[in-house]
Amino acid sequence: MTGAIWNLLLGLAWVLLSGDFSGLNLLVGMVFGYITLILIEPQLDALKGYPARVPRFIGFIAFFLKELIQANLRVAFDIITPPWHMKPGVIAMPLSARTEMEITMVANMISLTPGTLSLDVSDDRKVLYIHAMFLDNEEELRRNLKEMEHRALELFR
Amino acid sequence: MEPLMALAIGLLYATAIFMMLRRSIVKLVIGLMLLSNAANLLIFTTAGMTRGAPPLIPEGMTQPLGEVADPLPQAVVLTAIVIAFGVLAFAVVLIRRAYEVVKADDLDKMKDTDT
Amino acid sequence: MVKSGTIILNTAARLLMPLQLLFSVFLLLRGHDEPGGGFIAGLVAAGAFTLYLFAFGVSATKEVLRMVDPRDLIGVGLLLGMISVLPAWFMGQPFLTAQWWTIPIIDFKASTPLIFDVGVYFAVLGSVTGMVMSLMEVDKDEP
Amino acid sequence: MQLAVLMGFLLAASSPLLHRWFGQRTSLVLALFPAGLAAWLALQAPEVIENGSLLLAWQWVPSLGISLTFLLDGLSLLFGLLITVIGACVLVYAGGYLKDHPDLARFHIALVAFMVSMLGLVLADGLFTLFIFWELTSITSYLLIGFNHSDIEARKSARQGLFVTVAGGLALMAGLVLLGIASGSWSLAEILSADADLREHALYTPMLICLLLAAFTKSAQFPFHFWLPNAMAAPTPVSAYLHSATMVKAGIYLLARLHPELGGTALWVGILSVVGATTMLVGAFLAIHHTNIKKLLAYSTIMTLGTLTMLLGIGSEYAMTAFVTFLLAHSLYKGALFMVAGILDHETGTKDVTQMGGLRPVMPITATIALVAALSFAGVPPLLGFIGKELMLESVLGADRFQMLLVLFAFVAAILTIAVAFIVALRPFYGKRYQTPLEPHEAPLSMLVGPALLALGSLLLGLVPAMLGGDALLTSAATAVAGHTTEVTLSLWYGVNIALIMSMVSLGLGFWLFKRWDSVRGRLSILNPVMRRGPEAGYESMMNGIVHLSEWQTRLLQNGYMRNYILVMLITLIALIGNSILLRHSPQFAFDLDVRFHEAAVVGCMAMGALFATISRSRLGAVVSVGVMGFSIALIFILFSAPDLAITQLLVETLTVILLVLVLFRLPRFSNLSTSFERIRDGIVAATMGILICMLIMTSWSIQQFEPISTYMIENSVPLAHGLNIVNVILVDYRALDTLGEMFVLALAAIGVIAMLKLRHGEGLPSENGDGKNGEKRNAAITKEPYDG
Amino acid sequence: MDTVILIGQVIMSVALILAFVRVVRGPSLPDRVVALELFSTTVVGLVGVYAIKTGVASFLDAAIVIALMGFLAAIGFARFLERGGPRDD
Amino acid sequence: MIDFIKGTLIISGALFMLLASVGLLRLPDLLTRMHATTKAATLGVILVMLAAAMHFAEVGIVARSFAIIVFILMTAPVAAHVMGRAGYFVGSKLWSGTVKDELRPNYDPLTHELKSGLETQQNAKRQPRETDPD
Amino acid sequence: MRPEVALPVLLPLLSGAISLLFWRSRAMQRFLVVAGTIALFIVSLWLFISTLSEGYVTMQMGSWPAPFGITLIADLLSAVMVLMTAIIGLAMGIYSLATTGRGHEKFGYYPLMHLLLAGVMGAFLTGDIFNLYVWFEVMLVASFALLILGGERAQMEGAIKYVTLNLLASVIFLTAVGLLYGMVGTLNMADIALRMEAAEHTGMVEVLAIMFMVAFGIKAAAFPLFFWLPASYHTPPVAVSALFAGLLTKVGVYALFRVFTLMFDQTMGYLQDIMLWGAALTMVTGVLGAAAQYEFRRILSFHIVSQIGYMILGLALYTPLAIAGGVFAIVHNMVVKTNLFLISGITHRLQGTYQLKKMGGLYRERPWLAVGFFFSAFSLAGVPPLSGFFAKLVIVRAGLEAEAYVVTGIALAVGFMTLYSMVKIWNEVFWKSLPEDNHVPETATPSGDDGRLIRPSLWMMYLPVMLLAMGSLLIGVFAEPMMWVMTTISDQLLSPAGYIEAVLGASASIEGALLEPLPTGAEEAVREKTP
Numbered sequence A: 001m002t003g004a005i006w007n008l009l010l011g012l013a014w015v016l017l018s019g020d021f022s023g024l025n026l027l028v029g030m031v032f033g034y035i036t037l038i039l040i041e042p043q044l045d046a047l048k049g050y051p052a053r054v055p056r057f058i059g060f061i062a063f064f065l066k067e068l069i070q071a072n073l074r075v076a077f078d079i080i081t082p083p084w085h086m087k088p089g090v091i092a093m094p095l096s097a098r099t100e101m102e103i104t105m106v107a108n109m110i111s112l113t114p115g116t117l118s119l120d121v122s123d124d125r126k127v128l129y130i131h132a133m134f135l136d137n138e139e140e141l142r143r144n145l146k147e148m149e150h151r152a153l154e155l156f157r
Numbered sequence B: 001m002e003p004l005m006a007l008a009i010g011l012l013y014a015t016a017i018f019m020m021l022r023r024s025i026v027k028l029v030i031g032l033m034l035l036s037n038a039a040n041l042l043i044f045t046t047a048g049m050t051r052g053a054p055p056l057i058p059e060g061m062t063q064p065l066g067e068v069a070d071p072l073p074q075a076v077v078l079t080a081i082v083i084a085f086g087v088l089a090f091a092v093v094l095i096r097r098a099y100e101v102v103k104a105d106d107l108d109k110m111k112d113t114d115t
Numbered sequence C: 001m002v003k004s005g006t007i008i009l010n011t012a013a014r015l016l017m018p019l020q021l022l023f024s025v026f027l028l029l030r031g032h033d034e035p036g037g038g039f040i041a042g043l044v045a046a047g048a049f050t051l052y053l054f055a056f057g058v059s060a061t062k063e064v065l066r067m068v069d070p071r072d073l074i075g076v077g078l079l080l081g082m083i084s085v086l087p088a089w090f091m092g093q094p095f096l097t098a099q100w101w102t103i104p105i106i107d108f109k110a111s112t113p114l115i116f117d118v119g120v121y122f123a124v125l126g127s128v129t130g131m132v133m134s135l136m137e138v139d140k141d142e143p
Numbered sequence D: 001m002q003l004a005v006l007m008g009f010l011l012a013a014s015s016p017l018l019h020r021w022f023g024q025r026t027s028l029v030l031a032l033f034p035a036g037l038a039a040w041l042a043l044q045a046p047e048v049i050e051n052g053s054l055l056l057a058w059q060w061v062p063s064l065g066i067s068l069t070f071l072l073d074g075l076s077l078l079f080g081l082l083i084t085v086i087g088a089c090v091l092v093y094a095g096g097y098l099k100d101h102p103d104l105a106r107f108h109i110a111l112v113a114f115m116v117s118m119l120g121l122v123l124a125d126g127l128f129t130l131f132i133f134w135e136l137t138s139i140t141s142y143l144l145i146g147f148n149h150s151d152i153e154a155r156k157s158a159r160q161g162l163f164v165t166v167a168g169g170l171a172l173m174a175g176l177v178l179l180g181i182a183s184g185s186w187s188l189a190e191i192l193s194a195d196a197d198l199r200e201h202a203l204y205t206p207m208l209i210c211l212l213l214a215a216f217t218k219s220a221q222f223p224f225h226f227w228l229p230n231a232m233a234a235p236t237p238v239s240a241y242l243h244s245a246t247m248v249k250a251g252i253y254l255l256a257r258l259h260p261e262l263g264g265t266a267l268w269v270g271i272l273s274v275v276g277a278t279t280m281l282v283g284a285f286l287a288i289h290h291t292n293i294k295k296l297l298a299y300s301t302i303m304t305l306g307t308l309t310m311l312l313g314i315g316s317e318y319a320m321t322a323f324v325t326f327l328l329a330h331s332l333y334k335g336a337l338f339m340v341a342g343i344l345d346h347e348t349g350t351k352d353v354t355q356m357g358g359l360r361p362v363m364p365i366t367a368t369i370a371l372v373a374a375l376s377f378a379g380v381p382p383l384l385g386f387i388g389k390e391l392m393l394e395s396v397l398g399a400d401r402f403q404m405l406l407v408l409f410a411f412v413a414a415i416l417t418i419a420v421a422f423i424v425a426l427r428p429f430y431g432k433r434y435q436t437p438l439e440p441h442e443a444p445l446s447m448l449v450g451p452a453l454l455a456l457g458s459l460l461l462g463l464v465p466a467m468l469g470g471d472a473l474l475t476s477a478a479t480a481v482a483g484h485t486t487e488v489t490l491s492l493w494y495g496v497n498i499a500l501i502m503s504m505v506s507l508g509l510g511f512w513l514f515k516r517w518d519s520v521r522g523r524l525s526i527l528n529p530v531m532r533r534g535p536e537a538g539y540e541s542m543m544n545g546i547v548h549l550s551e552w553q554t555r556l557l558q559n560g561y562m563r564n565y566i567l568v569m570l571i572t573l574i575a576l577i578g579n580s581i582l583l584r585h586s587p588q589f590a591f592d593l594d595v596r597f598h599e600a601a602v603v604g605c606m607a608m609g610a611l612f613a614t615i616s617r618s619r620l621g622a623v624v625s626v627g628v629m630g631f632s633i634a635l636i637f638i639l640f641s642a643p644d645l646a647i648t649q650l651l652v653e654t655l656t657v658i659l660l661v662l663v664l665f666r667l668p669r670f671s672n673l674s675t676s677f678e679r680i681r682d683g684i685v686a687a688t689m690g691i692l693i694c695m696l697i698m699t700s701w702s703i704q705q706f707e708p709i710s711t712y713m714i715e716n717s718v719p720l721a722h723g724l725n726i727v728n729v730i731l732v733d734y735r736a737l738d739t740l741g742e743m744f745v746l747a748l749a750a751i752g753v754i755a756m757l758k759l760r761h762g763e764g765l766p767s768e769n770g771d772g773k774n775g776e777k778r779n780a781a782i783t784k785e786p787y788d789g
Numbered sequence E: 001m002d003t004v005i006l007i008g009q010v011i012m013s014v015a016l017i018l019a020f021v022r023v024v025r026g027p028s029l030p031d032r033v034v035a036l037e038l039f040s041t042t043v044v045g046l047v048g049v050y051a052i053k054t055g056v057a058s059f060l061d062a063a064i065v066i067a068l069m070g071f072l073a074a075i076g077f078a079r080f081l082e083r084g085g086p087r088d089d
Numbered sequence F: 001m002i003d004f005i006k007g008t009l010i011i012s013g014a015l016f017m018l019l020a021s022v023g024l025l026r027l028p029d030l031l032t033r034m035h036a037t038t039k040a041a042t043l044g045v046i047l048v049m050l051a052a053a054m055h056f057a058e059v060g061i062v063a064r065s066f067a068i069i070v071f072i073l074m075t076a077p078v079a080a081h082v083m084g085r086a087g088y089f090v091g092s093k094l095w096s097g098t099v100k101d102e103l104r105p106n107y108d109p110l111t112h113e114l115k116s117g118l119e120t121q122q123n124a125k126r127q128p129r130e131t132d133p134d
Numbered sequence G: 001m002r003p004e005v006a007l008p009v010l011l012p013l014l015s016g017a018i019s020l021l022f023w024r025s026r027a028m029q030r031f032l033v034v035a036g037t038i039a040l041f042i043v044s045l046w047l048f049i050s051t052l053s054e055g056y057v058t059m060q061m062g063s064w065p066a067p068f069g070i071t072l073i074a075d076l077l078s079a080v081m082v083l084m085t086a087i088i089g090l091a092m093g094i095y096s097l098a099t100t101g102r103g104h105e106k107f108g109y110y111p112l113m114h115l116l117l118a119g120v121m122g123a124f125l126t127g128d129i130f131n132l133y134v135w136f137e138v139m140l141v142a143s144f145a146l147l148i149l150g151g152e153r154a155q156m157e158g159a160i161k162y163v164t165l166n167l168l169a170s171v172i173f174l175t176a177v178g179l180l181y182g183m184v185g186t187l188n189m190a191d192i193a194l195r196m197e198a199a200e201h202t203g204m205v206e207v208l209a210i211m212f213m214v215a216f217g218i219k220a221a222a223f224p225l226f227f228w229l230p231a232s233y234h235t236p237p238v239a240v241s242a243l244f245a246g247l248l249t250k251v252g253v254y255a256l257f258r259v260f261t262l263m264f265d266q267t268m269g270y271l272q273d274i275m276l277w278g279a280a281l282t283m284v285t286g287v288l289g290a291a292a293q294y295e296f297r298r299i300l301s302f303h304i305v306s307q308i309g310y311m312i313l314g315l316a317l318y319t320p321l322a323i324a325g326g327v328f329a330i331v332h333n334m335v336v337k338t339n340l341f342l343i344s345g346i347t348h349r350l351q352g353t354y355q356l357k358k359m360g361g362l363y364r365e366r367p368w369l370a371v372g373f374f375f376s377a378f379s380l381a382g383v384p385p386l387s388g389f390f391a392k393l394v395i396v397r398a399g400l401e402a403e404a405y406v407v408t409g410i411a412l413a414v415g416f417m418t419l420y421s422m423v424k425i426w427n428e429v430f431w432k433s434l435p436e437d438n439h440v441p442e443t444a445t446p447s448g449d450d451g452r453l454i455r456p457s458l459w460m461m462y463l464p465v466m467l468l469a470m471g472s473l474l475i476g477v478f479a480e481p482m483m484w485v486m487t488t489i490s491d492q493l494l495s496p497a498g499y500i501e502a503v504l505g506a507s508a509s510i511e512g513a514l515l516e517p518l519p520t521g522a523e524e525a526v527r528e529k530t531p
Ligand code: NA
Pocket: G193, G261, G262, G263, G264, G265, G496
C-alpha cells in the first residue's frame, strides 16, 4: 500500500510540476511514477513487491466487484420480500493476516462483501468478529471468507 | 424555486428562534446553528437561484459560456458560513464550560450576574 | 473507557490522513480556477488531523506535528495573509492589489492572491485543529 | 478680569503647593487674591456707576454661544464686591478656624474654587457661562458641605444639597436654552438691551417656570428649603460664606438679573410674592424651633431669602431699593453672625445655644461683634439692617397684589426674626454662665478680623449710608434690577410711617418672644409630627422611590432570563417590521413555483431536518438531524450552481457535528423545562418571525430592479484577476478584505476556545504559582497516559 | 437520457427521504448515525447524476469531498458512544 | 449504446441507493441495517460514478470519478466498522432472529477487553443476547 | 494611494498576527502592545489630519473600482472615531501591562486586544455593508474571547447572554444584508444609498431600515435591546470591561449614524419618532437600572446604556446641531466611560472588591485617584466645564430647538440620575471610611508595610487614568474646536452627496445601475433567471 501512495504522490507531483492539472496528465504522472517505483524498488523495503502487485490488484478488483454485486442482490431480495429469510449472527473468524495493514484490508473487504460486516478485531489480533446476515450455511461462509482473505493477502505478500 | 426556499427558510428561522427560546443551553446552541444556516440560505436565495451554471469559466476562455449564477452572494455566503462556524465553535465550547461551572443545562440557573 | 481507536480505524487513518492532506493541497493550489481555495483546503486538512486525533489521540498527533503548535499555524497563516496585503504598497498601489510573478524555472505563476490563500489555509487549519485538539486534550483529565 | 477668575481655579488647584511653602499662613496668602479682586472691582465702580454697565468680551465656544464675556453692572458689581470682600474675610477666618486641620489644603481648594465660580456666576454675560459657574458653585458647595466626609450626616447633607441644587440646575439649563431660543441671543447684555418683549413670547411660561425652579432650589425657597439647614454640616466658614452671604443668593441674583426682561407679569408677581412670603414665614418660624445656633441662623437665612424673593415679586421701585439694601445688609450681618457662631462652637465645643451663656466676660470682642451684627439683623437703628427692614415693610405695604397677606407674613416674620437675632447674639453672652465642653477663650485674631469688619460695615453703612459710595452703588444695582433708573437714597429716618410703627411694635414683640423662647419652643414641639411630613420627607421618599423603581425595573427587564431578553428583542423586531410591511405598506410578490421533484425532496429534508431538530427529545438525534439539514443545504448549493459553497458547507457541517459531539458528551440529556404556555407563546413568536422572513425574501427577490455589481466581477475575472473560479477570485481578490477579516474571525474563535479550555480555575493567573507552569505540568502528566479513545 | 436522469433523481430523492425517516425514527443513536451516513452517500450519488445532467464536472469535486470527509461525523459519534455517551440519546 | 449503458448504470445505481434506504428502514436491527447501507449504497455510488466517467469521457474527470469510487470504498467500511462496533458494544439490541453471537462471551464490558477466544482453545458457544438492560 | 485610511485597520491586524505568532514570548507581546498602539495612534492622527484638510480620504482595496471592490473611506466622523479608538487603545495598552495576569497573557490577551481594535477600526472605516458585517464579527469574536478569559462562573453566565444576543444581532444584520443585496444588487454603501433613492418598493426600504436599526440597536445596547450589556460587562477582567465600555457599543451607534444618514435618510420621517422614544427609554432604563446597584462596574454598565440614549437622541432629532451633539456625546463617552472602568480597576486592586459597601477611604488615601474619578464621574453627569456638559448642552439645545420638549426633559432628568449614581460611588468609595470588615485580600493588593500598593506597576494604571481625566477637561476647555469638528461632521453626514462622490466618483448616478427596462406585466415583473 505504501507503494500505491507513493505512486499517487509521484503522479500528483508530476501534475504539480508540469502545472497541467488535467486528469490525463495525472494518469501520465502515475505511469511515470509506476516506472520510477519499479526502478527504485530494490532500495526501499517498503516498496517490496509493489510493482508485481499492480496486475494482481486489477484482477482482485474484478473478483471483488463480482462479489459485491452478488451480495447486494441477495440482500436486496431479502429486504424486499418479507418474511425475512436471513439468519444473522456474530461469528469469530481466525485471521491469517498479521500486519495491521493486512488485517484492515481484509476486514474492509469483508465489510463490503457477501452479507458480512466486520465488527472488531480481538485484542491479540488473532480473530476477526464478523456479523453475518446469512448463517444458513456457516461452513460455506467461512470458506468464502477465507478465500477472500487469501486473495487479499496475495496482494500484499 | 425561490418561493419554496422562502417557505423553507421561514421555517428554519422559526425553528431556530423556537430553540433559542428554550431553557436548555444545548437547545440554544442548536438554535444558533439553525439560525446561521437560515441566514446564509436567505442571502443565497434572495439574489436569485440558477440551476446548473456555476460561476466558473472554462479553461482557456475569458468569459463564461452563457449566463452563470451570481457569484457574489456565493462568496458572501461562504464568508458567512466560515464566520458562523468560528462563532458556533466558540459557542459550543462555551456551553460546555458554562455547564462545567454552573452544573446545569438550564439557563434559568444562569441569571445571577443580572440580578 | 473504551480503549483507543481500533486497528482498523488506526490503519485507515494512517492511510487516509496523508491522502486527505494531499487532497487539501490540491484543492488549495487549484482553487483559483476550480472549486477549492484556502478555506476549503484548510477545512479538509483540519478534517485530516481530526481523523488522526480520533484514531491516535492528542499526544500522537502532536508528535506528527513535531514542535508545531496549532497556534503557530494560526500565526503563520495570519501573517501570510497580512504579507500578501503589503506588496502593493511598495508598488504604489492600494493595499491588496494583486501582484503576479512568474517563477521562471518551473513556469509557476505566483501571486499575492495565492499567498493569501495559503495564509487562509494555514489559519483555518491551525484554528480548527487547535479547537478540536484542545477539546480532546481537556476531555481526558476529567472523569 | 476673566484671566483673574480663571487663574483663581489654578490658584485653588495649587493650594496644596502653597501649603507646603507657607504652612499655616496660606489662608492669609490666599486671602490676598479676593482682596485684590475686590480692589479691582472697586476701581471699576465709578465707570460702572457712570455708564450703567461694562462689557469685557472674551470668546470661548462661539458656535454654541458660550463666551467668557463679563458683564459688569451695578448688580454684578454689588455681588462681586460682596463675594470678594466676604471671601477674603472668610479665608482669613478659616485659617484660624481650621488651624492644624489635616485637610486644610483641600478645604482651600474647594473654597477658592467656589469663590471664583461664584464670581464667575455673577459676572457672566453668556447664558451658558452663567450656567457653567452656577453648576460649579453647586459642585464646590457639595465638596465643602461634605468636608467632614467620614461623617455620614455630612455625606448625606452634601448629597442632598447637591441633588436639590443640581435638579434646579437642570431646570436652569432648559430655561436658559428656552430663553436663548426665544430671544435669539445667548448674551445677557444683548437680551437685556433688546427691544423684543419676551413676556409675550410663547415660550415665556415654560421658560419662566424652569428659571424659577432653578432660582428657588438654589436659594432655598419653600418647598426646596430643607437642604440649607442640613448644609450646616459644613465647617462654619463655609456656612458663613456659601450658605448665607453668597451661593444661596445665586438664585436671587438670577431672578434679579432677569427681572427687567421677565418680571412684572401676573405669573411672576404671583409666584414670587407668594413663594417668597411663604418662605419668609416658614424660615422665621422654623428658626425659632431650633436650638442649634447654626440651624437657627440657617433658617433665618431662608427667611431672608424669602424676603428677597418677595421683594422681587412685588417689583415696585421701593421694592427694588429695599431689595438691594436688604441684600447688602443681610450679607454683612449674617456673615458676621455665622462667624461668631463658629467662634462659639470653636471655643465652647457646642453648637447648642441653650447650653451657652454668660460668655461676654471671657470673649468680649466676640460679644461686641455679635451684638452689633444682631442688632442690624433685628433691624434696630442705626444699623443698616434697620434701613433694610424699613424699606422692606414699606414695599410690602405698597404691594399691588396679595397686600394683606404679605403684610401679615412680613410682620410675623419680623417679630420672629428679632427673637432669633436676640437668641443668637444675647443668649450666649449674657445671663448665667453655663459649663461648656471646652473652656472658652477669646478667639484668635484671625477669627475676629472677618466678623469685625463685617459688623463694622453694618454699623457704618447704617450711620453714614453714603460712605464708600454706598448710595451710588446701590442705585446702580437697583437700576440694574429694575431695568430703569432707580435712585436709592438711604436714610435712617423716613419720618413716622406705618412701616416704622410696625418695626417698633415688632421689636417689642420680638424681645418678648426672646424672653419666653424656652417655653414657646416647648409648646411648638407638638408640631413635630407635622414637620416630619414636610418637604424633606418628600425628598426622602423620592430618593427611596428611585431605588424601588430601579429594583422594580430590574426585576421586570433585566431579570436574568435570557429567553425574555430574546423575546423582547424579537417582538420589537416583529412589531416594527410587521407594522411597516403589513400596515403601512403592503407586501407585493409573485408566487412563481418552478420546482423539480428532487429539489422539493431536498428542500423538504432540509426543512424537516430543522423541524425534527427542534422537536426531538434526544440531543444527539437533534444533532444528527442538523447534520441532515446541513447535507441537504450542501445539496441545494450544488443544485443551484454553488459548488464551492457546497463543499464548504459539507466540511463545516461535519466539523460542527464533531465539535458538538465532543462537547455534548459532557452535557446532560435534554429535559423539558418549559411549560406548555411558554412553548405556545414561543411558538407563536417564532412562527410569526418565520412568516415575516418568508414574506421579506419573496418581496426582496421579486422587486430586484438593478444590475448586480457582480456582472463586473464575472467579466473581469479572467482578464484582470487571472482566475477561472469567480467565487474564489472574489474571495481572494475583489473582496479579499472580507476574507482577511474572516480568517481573523476564525483565528479569534480558536484562540478563545483554546483559552477557554486551557486557562481555567485561576490556573496560570499571577495569584497562583507565578506563571502558570502548574497547568502545563498537569497536562503534560496526563498526555503521558495511554490514550483512552 | 434526460428522462433517465430524471428517474434517477427521483429515485435517489426517495432514498434521501427514507434515510431521513430513519433519522427521525431512530430509535438509538447508532441507527440515526447510520442513516446520516447513508444520507451523505446518497448525496454523492445525486451529485454524480446532477453532474451528468448539467455537464458540469466541477460538481464532482463536492462529491469527492463527501466521499473523503463525510465519514468523519460517524467516527465522531462512535467516539461519543465508546466514551460512554448514552446511545438512546 | 453508450447512452444505454449510462442509463442503465444510473438507474441501477439509483435503485441500489433506494434499496439501501429501504433496507435501512425495514431491517430489524442496527447491524442488519448496516449491511444494507454499506453495501448497497456503496455500489450505487460506484455505478453512478461509472456512468459519470463514461459520460464525460475525459481523463481528468474519469480520474475524479474513480477517486470517488476509491474513497468511498476506503471510508465506507471503516465507518461501518466503527459504528457497528460502537453500536454493538454500547448495547444495541440485536434482532430476535439472531442465531449466533461468538463475540459476547469474549468481551468484558468493564475493561473493554476483547479476547480472541483462542487463548483457551475453546470457542464461544452460540449465545443470543438478552434484551438490552438499558 | 492613501495608506492612512487602511493602516488603522491593517496595523493592529499585523501586530495581532505577530503577537499571536509570538504567543510563547511574554516580553515580545508586551513590547508589541505598546509599539502597536503607539503606531496605531500615529496613523490615526495622520488620518485625522488628512480628513480635516480634505474632507474624505478613500482607498479602493485591491485597486478594484467602487462599487465592485471594497472601499475604505474616512470622513471626519470615521476619522474622529478612529482617533478616539486609538487613544483608548493606547491607554488600555499601558493599563493592561500592569493588570494582565500571566495566564491571560499566555492565552492570547494581547493578540485579542489588537484584533479587537482592528475590528473596531475596520467597522469605522469600511464603506461596504458586508465588510462592515465582517469587522463587526472580528470585533465580536475578539470580545467573546476576551470576555471569557479566566473562566469564572459569572463570566460564563454573562458570556452566554452576550454571545447569544449579539449573535442574534449579527443574524438580523446578515439577513438585512441579504435582503438588501437581493433588492439592489450591490454592497457598497454609497452605491446602496444611490440605489435606495430609486428603489420602487418603499415598504421594503423601510423594513431594511428597521432591520438595521434593530441590529445596530442591539450592538449599541439601546432600549429594549440592551439586556446583554448589564448582564456581562462587569464580569471580565477590568481592562477588558474598560475596553468594551469605550469601544463596542459606540461601534453600534456609529453604524446607526452612518446607515441612517447615508442609506436610509428617507425613512427618517417615520423612524424618527420610534428612535426618539427608543432613545428616551434607553436613557431612562439605563440610568434607573443603575440606581439600585451597589457594584461599581454594574453601575457603570447600566450607565453605558443610558449614555447610548443620548447619542441616539442626537441622531433621532436629526438636526445638524443634534447630530453634532450626538457625535460629541460619543467622543466624550469613549473617554470618560473607559476611564471610570479603569478607575474601578484601580480601586479593586487597592481594596479587593467592586462592592461599594465594602470600600471606602480612598479620598484621603489616594487623592489623585479621587481627582481622576471626580473629573470623570462629574463629566459623565454633565457637569461643566467637562466634556459631558457640552455633549449634554448641545443635545438639550437641539432638542428644545426641535421642540421635542418631553424627550429633552427626560434627557435632563437622566443627567440628574447620572449624578445620583456618581455621587453614590463618590460617597461610598472615596468619602466613606473603609469599613472595618473589609479585609483586603492579599492577592488583590500586593501590599507594603502600610497596606498600600507599592508595586511599580501602579503608575501604569494611574497614567492612563490621569490622561483620560485630563482629556475630559481639555475637551471642555477646547470645546470650540471640538464643536467645529462636530459641526463639520454633521454637515458631512447630512449631505451624503460628498461621501457618495468620494466613493463612486463625481459622475455617480443611478442610471448606470438600473437593469434594462423590465417588460410590463405582473408575471414578468418577477425576475426569472432559472432556465
Ligand atoms: Na441619501
